[in-house]
Amino acid sequence: xxxxxxxxxxxxxxxxxxxxxxxxxxxxxxxxxxxxxxxxxxxxxxxxxxxxxxxxxxxxxxxxxxxxxxxxxxxxxxxxxxxxxxxxxxxxxxxxxxxxxxxxxxxxxxxxxxxxxxxxxxxxxxxxxxxxxxxxxxxxx
Amino acid sequence: xxxxxxxxxxxxxxxxxxxxxxxxxxxxxxxxxxxxxxxxxxxxxxxxxxxxxxxxxxxxxxxxxxxxxxxxxxxxxxxxxxxxxxxxxxxxxxxxxxxxxxxxxxxxxxxxxxxxxxxxxxxxxxxxxxxxxxxxxxxxxxxxxxxxxxxxxxxxxxxxxxxxxxxxxxxxxxxxxxxxxxxxxxxxxxxxxxxxxxxxxxxxxxxxxxxxxxxxxxxxxxxxxxxxxxxxxxxxxxxxxxxxxxxxxxxxxxxxxxxxxxxxxxxxxxxxxxxxxx
Numbered sequence: 350x351x352x353x354x355x356x357x358x359x360x361x362x363x364x365x366x367x368x369x370x371x372x373x374x375x376x377x378x379x380x381x382x383x384x385x386x387x388x389x390x391x392x393x394x395x396x397x398x399x400x401x402x403x404x405x406x407x408x409x410x411x412x413x414x415x416x417x418x419x420x421x422x423x424x425x426x427x428x429x430x431x432x433x434x435x436x437x438x439x440x441x442x443x444x445x446x447x448x449x450x451x452x453x454x455x456x457x458x459x460x461x462x463x464x465x466x467x468x469x470x471x472x473x474x475x476x477x478x479x480x481x482x483x484x485x486x487x488x489x490x
Numbered sequence: 491x492x493x494x495x496x497x498x499x500x501x502x503x504x505x506x507x508x509x510x511x512x513x514x515x516x517x518x519x520x521x522x523x524x525x526x527x528x529x530x531x532x533x534x535x536x537x538x539x540x541x542x543x544x545x546x547x548x549x550x551x552x553x554x555x556x557x558x559x560x561x562x563x564x565x566x567x568x569x570x571x572x573x574x575x576x577x578x579x580x581x582x583x584x585x586x587x588x589x590x591x592x593x594x595x596x597x598x599x600x601x602x603x604x605x606x607x608x609x610x611x612x613x614x615x616x617x618x619x620x621x622x623x624x625x626x627x628x629x630x631x632x633x634x635x636x637x638x639x640x641x642x643x644x645x646x647x648x649x650x651x652x653x654x655x656x657x658x659x660x661x662x663x664x665x666x667x668x669x670x671x672x673x674x675x676x677x678x679x680x681x682x683x684x685x686x687x688x689x690x691x692x693x694x695x696x697x698x699x700x701x702x703x704x705x706x707x708x709x710x711x712x713x714x715x716x717x718x719x720x721x722x723x724x725x726x727x728x729x730x731x732x733x734x735x736x737x738x739x740x741x742x743x744x745x746x747x748x749x750x751x752x753x754x755x756x757x758x759x760x761x762x763x764x765x766x767x768x
Contacts, residue, residue: 376584399750400751425742453762457762
């Protein structure tokens with residue numbers, strides 16, 4: 350029972366569709382910015398480097414198949430401003446990752462949020478899209 | 491006497507503690523303090539002095555192109571290109587903005603860790619910047635790429651027929667007590683002006699206007715002039731605001747490492763760009 354619960358918890362636990370305005374630092378041409386996916390898995394590697402940090406983890410999909418995810422944030426400088434660090438993750442950590450995913454169906458994502466086993470949340474850098482044009486306002490990014 | 495000494499030690503300790511509180515405890519890899527909205531309590535700017543460690547916050551990242559001319563499709567943000575400029579623009583394939591291509595299709599020079607050069611150092615990933623002044627020159631030490639450049643203030647003229655450089659040749663003059671204007675020419679044509687792929691030629695001339703508003707705030711305005719590419723000069727940055735950081739602020743490394751970039755491309759860039767597997 351416990352095993353099946355664990356297996357169940359390792360499945361994709363939520364898929365939601367909504368409008369996610371986002372301009373990523375290195376571009377979003379490859380990403381479907383309107384879908385957000387939440388996946389629970391086990392960390393295999395945490396790459397704390399430029400141009401973007403990459404969190405890799407193993408999970409199981411809805412069909413019971415093993416999936417290896419590669420998910421990116423932004424660079425260490427930017428992420429350190431949001432409380433991330435080189436020691437944020439280690440192999441074996443159980444994480445719940447919310448992300449947007451690439452359009453081609455590969456298990457690749459851009460992190461919106463990661464929840465650690467102790468409940469701590471690490472937020473990705475989601476930069477809002479440009480606001481609606483108003484000639485009275487100066488341009489903003 | 492003993493009482494006086496004790497009082498003196500206490501006073502010195504209090505003074506030291508005050509200094510520490512002002513600058514914060516020394517630490518490595520500092521996080522810049524948040525931008526302040528007003529300067530009502532800041533001391534006046536010192537004369538002819540833009541030295542310090544300055545942070546523009548997220549406003550310096552400029553992922554859509556020059557902050558005041560982002561490539562967002564709005565006509566007022568589009569520089570006025572010459573026919574040659576339009577042709578050069580179309581050759582450049584950025585990975586951000588309305589012309590964004592997939593990561594594997596971009597020809598942005600920085601993805602191979604080529605130097606950003608000027609004026610892109612001002613117009614993309616402009617982060618915590620250390621400015622050091624000597625009687626003859628001003629050194630700018632940039633966080634992104636861990637690169638530096640010199641603005642000469644010793645009265646020399648710009649070179650007449652310079653060998654192109656990634657960061658060009660820069661001279662500066664104080665136009666009033668608080669404003670330094672720097673001109674830069676002699677730029678390598680391989681660089682882009684900004685993240686959006688705006689092109690430039692060997693006739694590019696950049697004006698940077700550094701204005702120290704008060705002790706704690708600096709503003710930077712950058713104007714692009716290149717008659718081969720643009721019919722009129724345009725302002726890429728208009729009074730971008732920097733906040734002064736404590737003197738003991740330690741700036742992080744932010745280096746483009748070819749081996750790290752290759753690993754990123756292996757894990758994300760290349761597979762994200764492949765055709766659909768569905």
